Amino acid sequence: MKELTNISPSELREHIRTGGFTGNTSGFAPGFVQCNLVILPSKWAADFLRFCQANPKPCPLIACSATPGDPGLATLGDIDIRRDIPSYRIFRDGVLAEERSDIVELWNDDLMTFALGCSFSFEEALIGAGLDVRNITEGVNVPMYRTNIPCESAGPFSGNMVVSMRPFSPANAIRAIQICSRFPAVHGAPVHIGDPAAIGIADINTPDYGDAVSILDGEIPLYWACGVTPQVALENAAPPLAITHTPGCMLVTDKRNSELAVF
Structure with a gap:
């Protein structure tokens, strides 16, 4: 899939819609915002919105449905949320039931979509500063871990934070923190540095999601x-139906990363 790396977001989404691209999207369509996805029945949407507002570091809201049942996200491009992500996760009553390449058959007029900022967006700025982003260099999905860092609860939504990890030399770590602090809409600065055990990670070489990288x-x-x-949070709230992206398989939008930077 390396030949697709530098194509436009709309071209990449077309490859995804037709089944020509099914992998993780880290490093693809550089310069453009990538988003995490949550889709819920409308009666659950207000509480989930409050969960995002209470936890802006892990859940920075980029866009949401204008009305229930609308599969588009006009502020992010010509989006068909039913087909524009390489792999979807389907949760039923809080349990991961299956993964699908599209959700056309599951779509209904009561569903609401939330697009949340993703750290893949600030990777461009790190690379532009000459830093080695290890998951990009090694061609793998970024490692992600469940932690013991609690989120603020909102209605039925609660749980501990998931984090992504990237290793740097001490000097480059300082530079990475400075760079990412300019991107609060895509997670901003790190929430922890150093000892993984301090945030409940038992083995840094065995991520809960994604792939291990060299340190x-x-x-x-x-x-x-x-x-x-x-x-x-969806596992704990247990709505009858919830749809997310498979970790690493993001919604690639037409919004530029530079639009999110704060100087």
Whole structure:
């Protein structure tokens, strides 16, 4: 899929719609915002919105449905949320039931979509500063871990934060923190640095989602709040139906990363 790396977001979404692209989207369509996805029945939407507002680090809201049943997200491009993500997760009563390449058969007029910021967006700025983003260099999905960091609850939605990890030398870690602090809409600065056990990670080489990456001698792991966090909250809230992205398989939008930067 390397030949697709630099195509436009709309072209990449077309490949996804036709089944020509099914992998993780890290490093693809550089320069454009990628989003995590949560789709819920409308009666659950207000509480989930409050959960996002209470937890802006792991759940930075980029866009949501204008009305129930609308599969578009006009502010993000010509989106068909039923077909524009490489892999979807289907939760029933809080339990992961299956994964699908599209959700056309599951769609109904009561569903609401939430698009949340993703750390893949700030990876462009890190690479542009000459930093080695290890998951990109090694061609794998970023490692993600469940932690013991609690989120603020909202209605039935609660749970601990999920984080993504990228290792850097001490000097580059400082630079990475400075860069990511300019992107609060896509998780901003890390929430933890260093010892994984301090945030409840038993084995840094065995992520809960994504793939392990090399950590070189002298490097420090940096941990960012991750948009997979809502999947933990969905497990606890247990709505009858919830749909998310498969970790690493994001919604690639037409919004530019530069639009989210704060200087």
